[in-house]
Amino acid sequence: MMSEDGAAFxxxxxYLRGALDVGVIDVAAVIQWADTTLATLQHPPYALIELALMTRSSREEVxxxxxxVAAPAMAEDEMLPYVLSVAHSRLLGDPAFGRxxxxxxxxxxxxxxxxLPGTLQACGYFDDAYSLADSGVHGHAEVIDRELFEFTQHFAGLDWQTLKAP
Structure with missing residues (x-):
């Protein structure tokens, strides 16, 4: 693999690790990326071939x-705003995705x-808020859905694909 491919990878x-970890994409989306990428490379790395064969693997294994395949070019918390941008788009069509x-x-x-830095610190709130609402102790799930949507809206429009590889 050439070094510029490595940086892009x-x-x-x-992105793929962050999005898969928080549930914005699933294993099938990662496998599809691997398949598509394999088709464009003359000498693909063995790790990418292995990834393309992992259709029945768990999220953690993938x-x-x-x-x-490659070392992540950004830390999880640095990529998270970009992942939350995609999550915001997904919440538009599927509010149940919030949980x-x-x-x-x-x-x-x-x-x-x-x-987590700055506005990302709120990431710890939503799971607990849903649990409290579900148990009837405090709040309503519909309100938390709206709060999560408003939280992700701060990141709307960010596109990880416009980032430059280091």
Missing amino acids: GLTVA MWQLLQ RLAEGIYRLWTRSGYD
Whole structure:
């Protein structure tokens, strides 16, 4: 793999890992990317071939294999605003997606040691808010859906594909 391919792969891997981790995309979307990319490369890396064959693998296995393709060019918290932009678009058409998104960003928030920068700090709120609403202790799921939509709206319009590889 040429170094410029590696840099471009690094950005793509950072996005795919983040989006897969928080549930914005699924394993099938990653496999489709691998298949499409394989068709464009004369000498594809073996790790990409392996990734293309992982249709029955878990999210965690695919995330690990993405690391074999290339090192992420950005940290999770740096890519998260771009992932949340895509999540916002998805919430427009599927408000029920909010619960899955809340679980995913909560996982990332806990892995960060409960410390994401700036506006991303709110990632820890939504999963707990849904749990409280579901148990009848506090709030309503429809309100949390709206709050999550408004939170992701801050990131609307960001496009990871416009980023330059380091």
